Amino acid sequence: MAVTIAALLLIELYLDTPLYRLLQPAILSPGEGALVSLPLVVQWDGPPRLALSLHGDDGSPRDLGLQRSPFELTAADLPEPGIYRLKVRAPFFGALIQSERRFAVAAASPTPSPSPVAEPRLTKLNASLSALKAEREQSEAENAALNEELAALRQENNVLVQELDRIGKESEEVASRAAAQRERQAQLAQENQTLNDQVNVLQYRLSAALTCTVWGYYAYPHPQTFPPTRRIVTVSDVQGTVFRTELGCEEVRRTDPTVASRCFCLGTPLAMGN
Structure with a gap:
């Protein structure tokens, strides 16, 4: 085989x-x-x-x-x-x-040895590279420190912003309460003035139980101003006729645009005798 x-x-x-x-x-x-x-x-x-x-x-x-x-x-x-x-x-x-x-x-090509002229240049380049590396490391460290400081400042800024917001809200609340208080004081002053006027009217009406010889009412000479001018007591009409009765006083008062109160008694025989 x-x-x-x-x-x-x-x-x-x-x-x-x-x-x-x-x-x-x-x-x-x-x-x-x-x-x-x-x-x-x-x-x-x-x-x-x-x-x-x-x-x-x-x-x-x-x-x-x-x-x-x-x-x-x-x-x-x-x-x-x-x-x-x-x-x-x-x-x-x-x-x-x-x-x-x-x-x-093929034989391997030999590695060329550095020439004597290139060695100082290489040393200088290595020194420059080392300096650049050290400078870069220092810059990186400074940047890291700055970043940390920036983060701390941002956090502090956030805290300050929150505190300012809180103070602003509190200021708005205080201003609102002060405005409400001023409005309430003005309202109370108006109510007090109204009560005083009513008391005066009641007092004059009480004194008018005797025969009243002179009647009059409060008026504002310039009611369009704010606040109104100081009020006066009107005791006569435009012709100078003194109000001797309440009815005559009321007739003139109803047509007077400066009126500020109802008619009240200003003089009685007893007061005139005194």
């Missing part, structure tokens, strides 16, 4: 039939003679699982084991720059099913 399979493979290899092309791996990367950098991705077309080996300049092989495409080579696999040869082969019939690829690993 093994002889038959080997014979078939030899025939496929010799004739380059589709079965040979299917089994024979074709390395896609790296390219032949390519100059590569790390990490290096190895990729092939053909059997998915192959045995890999790496050969350096000295020709000593390094077995990489069975791997699947794609596979990555790192600096641990290629530690030195130079020319390498990568071989891939099938786990079985490796002598027939295999392929290889040569490539070169």
Whole structure:
């Protein structure tokens, strides 16, 4: 059986039939003679699982084991720059099913050392950066302190606004009570004046129980002014005739626009005798 399979493979290899092309791996990367950098991705077309080996300049092989495409080579696999040869082969019939690829690993570009001229400039830049960093930290600290002070001022302002609102409301209440009190005082004064007038009228009427010879009434010469002018006692009409009776006084009083009271007695025989 093994002889038959080997014979078939030899025939496929010799004739380059589709079965040979299917089994024979074709390395896609790296390219032949390519100059590569790390990490290096190895990729092939053909059997998915192959045995890999790496050969350096000295020709000593390094077995990489069975791997699947794609596979990555790192600096641990290629530690030195130079020319390498990568071989891939099938786990079985490796002598027939295999392929290889040569490539070169580029040397890493050395890190340029700072020139003596650049060192003072770099030192100066570092000092400037340190100063800017310190200034920024100081500004941030000052801003934080200002923000705290601003928050405290806002809180204090809110308290003051509330206190002013309370005082304003209390002032409005006090002003309202004072206005009401003044209005009440004016009302009481008016009532007191009315009572005094009524008492005076009653007193004169009481005294008029005797024969009254002179009658009169209170009047305001200029009632349109506010407050009205001082009142006077009217005892005669426009012709100068003295009111000798209550009826004559009432007739004139009803037509007088300045009248401020009813007619009352001003003189009696007893008072005139005194």
